[in-house]
Amino acid sequence: MVRSLRLRLLVGLFPLMLAMSAASAPIAAPLIATGAEAGKALTPAQARLVEKAVALGATDVQGRPGTDGGLLLGGKLKGAQFALAIPADWNGDGLVYAHGYSAPGTPVTVSANPVDKSGLLKEAYGQGFAAGHSAYDKAGLGVETGAVNTLRLRDLVAGLGGKRIYVAGDSMGGGIVVTLLETHPEAFAGGLARCGVVNSWRDLLSRLYDMRAAYAFLTRGGPYAYPQTDLRRNVIAPEPPTGADDATAQAYVFGQMIKMAAPPLALWAAAQRNPQGPEARIVRQVTTIGGFEYDAASLVYPLVTATLASEDLIATAGGWVYGNEGRDFSTPDMSPQEAAAINAGVQRLKADAPALAYLDRWHTAKGRIRTPLVTLHNRIDSLVPYSQEEAFAKAVAKAGEQDKLAAYAVPAVKAPLPGGVEGYTHCGFDQAQTAAAWNALRQWAEIGRKPSADAIK
Template sequence: MICAAAIGATFLSVPPISARTPAVALATDRNALVARAQSLGATNVTGKPAPNGGTTLNGKLGGAQFALVFPAGWKGDSLLYAHGYSTPGMPIAVEADPVEKGPGGALFRAIYDQGFAVGHSAYDKAGLGVETAVRNTKRLRDFITALGGKRVYVLGDSMGGSIVVTLLELYPRAFAGGLARCGVVDSWKTLLGQLTDMRLAYTVLTRDTPYALPGERDVRLDAISSVPPAGTPDPQATAYVWTRMGQVAQPPLALWTAAQKNPDGSEARIVRQVTAIGGFDYDAASLTYPLVTTALGASDMAATAGGWIYDNRQKHYSASGMTAQEETMLNAQIQRVRAAPKATAYLTRWHEATGRINTPLITMHNRIDSLVPYAQEVAFEAKVRANGRDRFLVAYAVPPTRAPLPIGGIEGYTHCGFSPAQALAGWNALRQWVETKRKPGPDAIQ
């Protein structure tokens, strides 16, 4: 395992930027910026115009693609973005123009217009990627610091929220502040256990029905593989993964449709029982998203962690409204699996939050989220409070939102359902907190 000191070692021997070219000049002198980036070890470096006289810098660090956009007159403030979970098989490249086309949408452009450099790094793999994301984002932070960065912030969504918390806990002095949205901020072991329990229960309760998931029933393996053949170009790879997602999503969506036609029927009972066992709401997205995630990601999760990730040998399953006969049947037929100690240790490292933060952190979470339950926020806040670090955390509970699912068009609760105004308010609250040293109030995000 690479130690923290080694991650930034490439940059330690490079003279400070002030010894060469001022940061403000670098942001507008593309040739100097490209040369400086190359001297810091970046490869495949290109520079091109960005809005209002800025510069977009693209290249690779340690083989991982990155993109950074510097505004004209840049004074060193920067924001780095950590993206969320991507289904195994998805391309790992990042958007080359994060200001105009990046995952932050209009938010990145607004932050750029405030005078901040913005950017992100690719991870080394799709799927469960907290470890690689932490390493690559920290490396990009060290890189931008060597280019003249002063206050560097980090923002992440979903798995990216977990990455933000991990970075702040492992590197308490590296970032000026963090914004974790809809994130697995407390525990991957908890979330992956919930997702696994849902698939386990769903497999039993839909057996010999039209609603059974396709393919493999062993919860430790993917139901079907979403990884395209080697060498598949990125656009075709993306289409391949979406096709597999649709195949897995179709049965639970059909079950949900049938449940809505007869709210007192057997299909509705199955939906209620499966979602309750997982700790999710009775909802189409809250049923489908967790099942798709684990049915297409189980093999990667185990391979990444170094063994199977969850142990249910002593667990007794039940759900409100389940008859004694149903409960007995479920517990008799559900697959029992043993966790590998190496895997649970890995998930503790990458990442089980300690709550020991020393950097301003704002979290945002919908009170109902279809993939990462709000309970993650509750547990994380309790850890922060137990460690006496309340002064470093402001947590905002945002009302839930609903939207059509990308597969099937059925409406359900969103995952990371924030409006552009809420997203900008969260960022502005963090920035003002860091700059003024005044903790934002409870109404900063509506």
């Protein structure tokens, strides 16, 4: 049953890959345009922008005209790739984007044209904003490198003549937005954080690893169990073989995610065949322990993340990040004997103090935002729960900065998963909500009026 799901997962898990990773093709934009851009040359003003980028310290700089007459500018800042689209009628303002979490082993590259697809960056670009994104130094947990590299791109835009510069991000990138606004409020006119880890990585990782610990205990010895039960180790290695090119590496990581999704999806399928059976009880207990909905994606997404992340977390944070000493793993539907068994049998671990200190720095929110911030979250999210928004709002209120926060909750969205089922999405926003959030932020920054409570629906 588990093996038979894998081919269907190639299609069914594609939304997960989009939600968790913004990595795409590496920058390879030639100075001489090709295809639809053939025969075009940079204008003198665009050529000066390319020269200025070099003078500002960018390396491997490449500039080419876009099909709409704008400038596509790419290169590296301190070794990390960036891509920036500057419209022909640039209004002098900019938007830099921080992407979300990508599984360890995912190529650290960005799209050469950051505005070639519908979305936030294209929306801003169409309004005359320079819009771009930066790669991080590593995949996996990347709040620190994401904040550093996104700030460098912001400084480049400012050096090119940018005035009001905004920052936006999704998922882990939403947390990076909060980190930047708390640590460099003077650098940004405002921020937009969607579906973000806006409050605490400690909390999110505790939820994910509580689920992995409970799943390991409740499926032990059965057909849905993972072969590796030590939470401090990956179940399988997510990283591709050394020397793999970007396309091969991306496909390899995708394949490893598929393998990790297969057992819980098979468990979910069995639970749907017998809603009162033991598999349904396991799903209910595992999702309850993590604080998620009884839902296919809310079971699968956290487990896929936790089974592939452990060794990267240790390497990044300088120690183990998750402790469950004293944690009660019982749920209301367990008998006293079952509750005693899981609490006695689940793997007990202690977090390392330096690792927790790292998570607090990168990042537990202090709520000290002095720049307009718009947040957007689905009321139910299958990877980053809405409780992140609630806790963040409390931190902002405690810091006395609630006048700088406009938080919006929108309805949950479901998407197809393998086996003819649906699951709640992570970052399930449509283009109208995206445009409304962006316009609410820029109008707030430009005219000084906080957006209304119904600005985004």
